[in-house]
Amino acid sequence: MKAVEIKKGIYWVGAIDYNLRSFHGYTTPRGTTYNAYLVIDEKTTLIDTVKAPFKDELLKRVSSVVNPKEIDYLIANHVEMDHSGSASAVVEQAGDIEVICTAKGEDFLHAHYPGSTEWNIRTVGSEDTLNIGKRNLSFIPAPMLHWPDTMFTYSASDRVLFSNDGFGQHIATPRRFCDEAGDWNVFGEAQKYYANILMPYSRMAAKKLDELKGVPVDVVCPSHGVIFREKGDINRIVSLYKSWAAGESKEKAVIVYDTMYNSTEKMARAIDDGLRSMGVDTRIFNLRVSDLSDIMSEVLDAAAVIVGSSTLNNGPMPSIGGFLTYLKGLRPRGKIGFAFGSYGWGGGAVKAINQELEATGFELPVEGFQTRFVPGRDALSQSFKRGVQLANQIKRR
Amino acid sequence: MDKYQCTICGYVYDPVKGDPDHGAAAGISFEALPDEWVCPVCGAPKSEFESL
Numbered sequence: 001m002k003a004v005e006i007k008k009g010i011y012w013v014g015a016i017d018y019n020l021r022s023f024h025g026y027t028t029p030r031g032t033t034y035n036a037y038l039v040i041d042e043k044t045t046l047i048d049t050v051k052a053p054f055k056d057e058l059l060k061r062v063s064s065v066v067n068p069k070e071i072d073y074l075i076a077n078h079v080e081m082d083h084s085g086s087a088s089a090v091v092e093q094a095g096d097i098e099v100i101c102t103a104k105g106e107d108f109l110h111a112h113y114p115g116s117t118e119w120n121i122r123t124v125g126s127e128d129t130l131n132i133g134k135r136n137l138s139f140i141p142a143p144m145l146h147w148p149d150t151m152f153t154y155s156a157s158d159r160v161l162f163s164n165d166g167f168g169q170h171i172a173t174p175r176r177f178c179d180e181a182g183d184w185n186v187f188g189e190a191q192k193y194y195a196n197i198l199m200p201y202s203r204m205a206a207k208k209l210d211e212l213k214g215v216p217v218d219v220v221c222p223s224h225g226v227i228f229r230e231k232g233d234i235n236r237i238v239s240l241y242k243s244w245a246a247g248e249s250k251e252k253a254v255i256v257y258d259t260m261y262n263s264t265e266k267m268a269r270a271i272d273d274g275l276r277s278m279g280v281d282t283r284i285f286n287l288r289v290s291d292l293s294d295i296m297s298e299v300l301d302a303a304a305v306i307v308g309s310s311t312l313n314n315g316p317m318p319s320i321g322g323f324l325t326y327l328k329g330l331r332p333r334g335k336i337g338f339a340f341g342s343y344g345w346g347g348g349a350v351k352a353i354n355q356e357l358e359a360t361g362f363e364l365p366v367e368g369f370q371t372r373f374v375p376g377r378d379a380l381s382q383s384f385k386r387g388v389q390l391a392n393q394i395k396r397r
Numbered sequence: 398m399d400k401y402q403c404t405i406c407g408y409v410y411d412p413v414k415g416d417p418d419h420g421a422a423a424g425i426s427f428e429a430l431p432d433e434w435v436c437p438v439c440g441a442p443k444s445e446f447e448s449l
Contacts, residue, residue, distance in 0.1 A: 104405075144406045144439050204406070204438060361418070 001060040013061035015054035026293040031172025042133025043072040052085035076101040077164040079108035104149035144201040159218040169225030192297035206245035249303040252281040257308035258317040263342035274387020287319040304336040311343035337362030401427040401446040406439035
């Protein structure tokens with residue numbers, strides 16, 4: 001277990017979690033990494049740590065460069081436990097060490113690790129720098145990207161940005177750099193990460209990207225996944241972030257449904273046919289067999305979210321409730337919504353879905369559509385027409 | 398009318414602009430916002446705000 005040199009004197013010393021398949025519900029089919037970085041100068045600085053079970057991996061990688069006792073500073077860009085979980089172990093090993101974080105970070109450290117009240121902590125903000133010899137490290141507080149305590153660390157002399165969860169992707173690979181990770185769908189995983197972690201804070205993300213515009217960056221070191229060092233890769237990830245933060249959408253609709261006897265599913269397929277007949281790209285997800293975090297990745301850059309449910313006990317299916325709750329929390333902006341479904345007698349699902357979509361901030365330009373029991377030829381052609389109407393609304397934007 | 402800042406995320410409530418996306422029309426003072434109003438950025442309650 002060796003460190004990987006990124007730039008002269010800067011090393012990746014993180015851990016690779018090949019086995020992770022769920023990150024508190026966010027599915028991670030490719031696993032993830034917890035990236036920590038070691039900067040060797042007159043003073044030795046560790047930027048972030050790793051999830052607690054991986055502390056030995058971190059310490060071994062550090063030891064391949066320096067004795068962990070020699071770490072002078074631990075910069076905690078973000079207190080979430082996947083990054084701070086080995087902070088106690090690092091502080092114990094090092095003895096004389098100063099922990100650097102935002103004021104919120106200090107508060108959060110104490111709320112996670114009672115022993116941290118004994119630590120030597122220095123809180124920093126955008127005005128502060130940390131001289132570690134030839135380098136002056138500076139700090140870029142990035143509140144709500146994605147916790148209130150989050151900050152980035154920047155080394156101007158190396159032109160390296162340690163962006164913590166910003167630009168992260170859940171990918172476990174022995175490759176450390178984006179340009180070496182050809183088959184790993186880096187930008188797709190980055191999209192899924194943004195959708196599930198950063199989408200609610202897009203306004204803050206847009207502001208931060210603007211703020212970073214003039215900052216020269218040769219290497220972007222996120223806290224999960226691969227590192228960006230090629231100019232083309234950096235430009236690509238930054239322009240994707242700009243587009244996601246601005247809430248830009250493609251001519252694309254996401255159809256999400258649950259179905260009891262395939263009636264609602266038949267409607268979903270007819271709506272899909274209508275949308276596609278107009279050239280709108282679509283993604284269809286049966287909630288019973290689909291994962292919410294995968295769906296949100298597609299929702300991120302879709303113009304419309306189309307939600308169908310059979311009526312069960314006068315309301316939508318329970319899976320729809322889970323989907324709509326998660327969707328609302330992610331605060332998608334500027335999108336079109338539409339509700340549909342099959343019912344038997346009283347109905348209720350379409351109305352409830354519409355209310356929830358409206359409360360989430362969706363525009364509902366096409367009236368919801370429900371059909372009784374099994375959709376016949378007429379109901380299916382009505383569904384198709386709704387697809388066409390929705391496509392026209394999407395194209396009008 | 399004072400501006401108020403969210404101590405959690407730094408969002409500033411400006412009464413001149415209000416928060417029209419969440420039911421607070423321009424011109425409503427921070428004090429007059431309903432108790433259930435929360436920070437539009439991070440969801441913190443009114444009690445987490447400080448006047449600027």
